[in-house]
Every structure is written in C-alpha cells, then in structure tokens.
Amino acid sequence: MKKFFLKKILVASLMSLFVLQAVYFALEPTLTNAATTSDSVTVTLNVTSGVSISDGANASMLPNVGIVANRSVGSSAWTVATNSVTGYTLGVRASTTPALRNGATDNFADYTATTPTVPETWSVASSTKEFGYSAYGTNVTAGTWGTHTDCGSTSTGIVATGSKYRGFTTSDVTIASNSGVTAVAGVTTNICFAAEQNGVYAASGTYTATITATATAA
Amino acid sequence: MSKNIKKIISFSIVSFLVFQILYLVVEPQKVIAATATDDVIVTLVVGSGITISAPGDVTMSPAISMVTNGSLGTVVWNVQTNNVTGYKLAVKASESPALVSGVNSFADYTEASSGVPDAWSVANGDKEFGFSALGTNTNTTTWGTGANCGTGSTPTATLKYIGFETSDRDVATQNTSTSIAGINTTVCFAAAQNNVFAPSGTYTAIITATATEL
Numbered sequence: 168m169k170k171f172f173l174k175k176i177l178v179a180s181l182m183s184l185f186v187l188q189a190v191y192f193a194l195e196p197t198l199t200n201a202a203t204t205s206d207s208v209t210v211t212l213n214v215t216s217g218v219s220i221s222d223g224a225n226a227s228m229l230p231n232v233g234i235v236a237n238r239s240v241g242s243s244a245w246t247v248a249t250n251s252v253t254g255y256t257l258g259v260r261a262s263t264t265p266a267l268r269n270g271a272t273d274n275f276a277d278y279t280a281t282t283p284t285v286p287e288t289w290s291v292a293s294s295t296k297e298f299g300y301s302a303y304g305t306n307v308t309a310g311t312w313g314t315h316t317d318c319g320s321t322s323t324g325i326v327a328t329g330s331k332y333r334g335f336t337t338s339d340v341t342i343a344s345n346s347g348v349t350a351v352a353g354v355t356t357n358i359c360f361a362a363e364q365n366g367v368y369a370a371s372g373t374y375t376a377t378i379t380a381t382a383t384a385a
Numbered sequence: 386m387s388k389n390i391k392k393i394i395s396f397s398i399v400s401f402l403v404f405q406i407l408y409l410v411v412e413p414q415k416v417i418a419a420t421a422t423d424d425v426i427v428t429l430v431v432g433s434g435i436t437i438s439a440p441g442d443v444t445m446s447p448a449i450s451m452v453t454n455g456s457l458g459t460v461v462w463n464v465q466t467n468n469v470t471g472y473k474l475a476v477k478a479s480e481s482p483a484l485v486s487g488v489n490s491f492a493d494y495t496e497a498s499s500g501v502p503d504a505w506s507v508a509n510g511d512k513e514f515g516f517s518a519l520g521t522n523t524n525t526t527t528w529g530t531g532a533n534c535g536t537g538s539t540p541t542a543t544l545k546y547i548g549f550e551t552s553d554r555d556v557a558t559q560n561t562s563t564s565i566a567g568i569n570t571t572v573c574f575a576a577a578q579n580n581v582f583a584p585s586g587t588y589t590a591i592i593t594a595t596a597t598e599l
Contacts, residue, residue: 202468204435207593208460209442212484212491212514212576216585217451250451250582252489348582384585 238324493548
C-alpha cells in the first residue's frame with residue numbers, strides 16, 4: 168500500500184518536472200529577448216540599363232574616284248556607352264542594296280568576299296567596282312576585322328594593311344561588342360569605307376550610302 | 386480496531402480542550418494590549434519591455450541609370466519601452482558591402498574621417514551607399530540637422546552620412562521610458578554613382594534595426 172503511494176508520488180513529481188521544463192524552454196527565449204528587439208528591412212535600389220550612341224560624322228571618301236584614281240577610302244566613328252550589366256553590341260547596315268548609289272545612274276556593288284559573311288583582305292576583281300567596310304577599335308574583334316589601327320590613305324585610297332572588308336547588307340552586322348559596363352566616356356568604334364573600280368569606270372557623279380549604326384544593350 | 390478508534394477520539398477531545406484553555410488564557414492579554422500594529426510590504430514588479438515596429442521594405446527612388454546618378458530611400462522605426470533607463474536604437478547591414486546585386490555592388494559610403502558621419506559626397510569614379518538618421522532621439526551633432534532625407538535624388542545637405550557596417554551603430558538613444566506612442570527614428574538611405582556606371586540590375590541591402598533597453 169505504502170509502496171503504491173510512493174510510486175504514484177514519484178510519477179506525479181516526474182511529470183510535473185517535465186511540464187515545467189517544457190514551459191521554461193518555450194518561454195525562456197521570449198523573456199530573454201524582452202530587453203532587445205529587432206526588425207529587418209530590405210532596401211532595394213534599381214539600376215536601369217541604358218545605352219547611348221554618339222552622332223557619327225558623315226564621311227566624304229577620298230580621293231575622288233576618276234579615270235586615273237581607282238580607289239577611295241573614308242571613315243567615321245561611333246562612341247557607345249552603356250551601364251548594361253551584360254554590355255552591348257554595335258551593328259551596322261545600309262539603307263539600300265547596293266549601298267553606294269548615284270541615284271538610278273550607277274552604283275558600286277556591295278563588296279563580294281569569298282565567303283560573303285566573312286571579312287577578308289580588300290580585293291576587287293577586274294571589271295567590277297565595289298564598296299565595302301571594315302572596323303577597328305577596342306571592342307572590335309581583330310580576328311574578324313583585321314589588325315589595322317586606321318583606315319588607310321586618303322591620298323591614294325589604299326586601305327590599311329591588315330584590314331578585312333565585307334559588303335553591306337540591309338540587316339545589322341555586328342562590328343563591336345562588349346560583355347560589360349562601359350566607362351561613362353563610352354567606347355569608340357571606327358568604321359572604314361572603301362570603294363574601288365578595277366578595269367571599269369564608275370559613271371561620274373556623287374554616290375551616297377546611308378549607313379545606320381545601332382547600339383543595343385545586350 | 387475499535388480500541389484504536391476510542392484512543393483517537395479520546396486524544397482528539399483532550400487536545401481540543403487543551404487548546405481551548407490556552408486560548409482563554411492568552412486571548413484576554415491580547416485584547417488588553419488595546420493597540421497592536423503590523424506592517425505588510427506590498428510589492429509590485431513592473432517588468433521592463435521594449436518593442437520595435439516592423440516597417441515595410443524600402444525601394445529607393447529614383448532608379449539610377451545612365452543619366453540619373455543618385456537615389457534615396459527612407460524607413461521609420463518606432464520604439465516603445467517602459468524601461469526606466471531608456472533605450473538605444475542601432476542599425477547594421479547583413480553584409481559588407483551592404484548594397485549588392487550578384488557580383489556587383491555599391492561600396493559602403495566612405496567618410497572623410499572614417500567612422501564620422503559627414504555631408505554626402507561621393508568621389509569621382511566611385512559609387513557608394515550610406516545612411517543618415519533623424520528624429521527626436523538622434524544626435525544632431527552626429528547626424529546633422531536635416532528634417533527630411535532629401536529631394537529627388539539629392540540627399541539633404543544638412544544631414545550627415547556614414548557607411549553601413551555589419552556590427553551595430555547607434556542612431557538614437559533616450560535615457561527614460563517612452564510614451565505609449567513610442568519614438569520614431571527615420572533612417573535615410575542614399576546611393577550615388579559619380580562618373581562611373583553602376584551595372585544595371587536590382588541591388589538589395591538587408592538592414593537590421595535593434596532596439597535595446599539601457
């Protein structure tokens with residue numbers, strides 16, 4: 168009888184102890200934190216991407232092509248700035264095909280590279296007259312466009328050594344790209360124009376091509 | 386068994402009589418005393434506590450871009466405490482630098498004298514993120530006298546800014562309990578780029594305010 172009561176008392180005591188422990192563990196952190204309390208906020212700043220392009224100068228090719236001058240070169244340049252985290256691409260295209268025309272009178276064919284989409288060393292076949300372009304600059308791939316650092320001679324019309332040319336199309340062809348943010352001053356890409364007649368006369372007149380450069384945030 | 390019961394009854398009756406006699410003997414003496422006093426001490430414990438509000442997250446404005454170089458943000462924390470010696474409010478960032486977007490970040494604001502808040506100024510070629518504070522319990526000598534965080538993308542010139550750290554920096558203190566309404570403290574965030582582009586993206590900073598009883 169006595170033993171039975173002792174057992175009951177022992178069990179009741181142990182259960183009470185566990186209940187009290189559980190209550191303590193549940194309340195203890197709250198009570199401890201009562202002296203210090205915190206709140207966090209997330210601060211968000213959006214940096215919107217943008218891209219700008221300078222107004223490239225119109226180009227007058229030199230020297231004039233004539234009956235004794237077969238070649239002519241010209242140049243222009245665009246400066247692109249962007250804060251796009253993935254950089255930019257710069258593409259160029261002509262407004263017409265062929266690009267360099269003298270109204271309906273005559274035109275220079277777009278430069279025909281051996282592989283049309285792969286720039287190559289300037290070379291115009293006999294009995295043809297052609298107009299093409301190359302590029303150089305910090306963000307221009309030398310493997311594609313050549314290793315030149317200028318467009319050539321405006322006295323002789325001979326293109327720069329190491330340059331590679333292709334013909335214009337009416338859709339964009341990328342001439343420069345960068346995979347990150349530019350400096351605020353931007354990055355300048357130079358474009359070289361070349362025209363040549365070989366064993367044939369281009370009809371006299373003023374030939375124009377409208378070339379559009381488009382910078383796109385990548 | 387019945388013998389035991391008899392013994393118990395007898396014992397109880399005897400005890401009762403003894404107590405009765407004792408009472409009759411002692412009670413008149415107490416009455417004769419006429420005046421007697423006794424003190425009780427009543428104790429009320431007022432436990433101290435402190436609360437902090439949970440304001441919404443902050444989106445800084447305007448967005449920074451190629452043509453917008455600065456941005457501001459504001460958050461207000463309200464602290465209530467009945468602690469007799471008051472409270473302090475501190476803020477910290479979860480990481481260093483505080484304002485990040487993947488691998489890109491704004492550097493924590495660099496004061497002219499490290500650790501001393503100063504008028505907002507970001508050097509050429511830098512982009513930085515910092516904060517100031519204003520309110521009833523902020524020290525204007527430390528944080529400036531500005532009454533708001535600024536206008537547009539320009540921080541208030543009379544506020545003083547400092548860069549976040551990952552350890553607490555006090556922004557407000559009071560040495561007494563607050564009113565039930567509590568005390569508001571405004572934290573002003575500022576970010577700027579100066580002649581450099583911050584790469585586009587969404588930058589975030591997690592700022593924690595901690596109110597502590599003093």
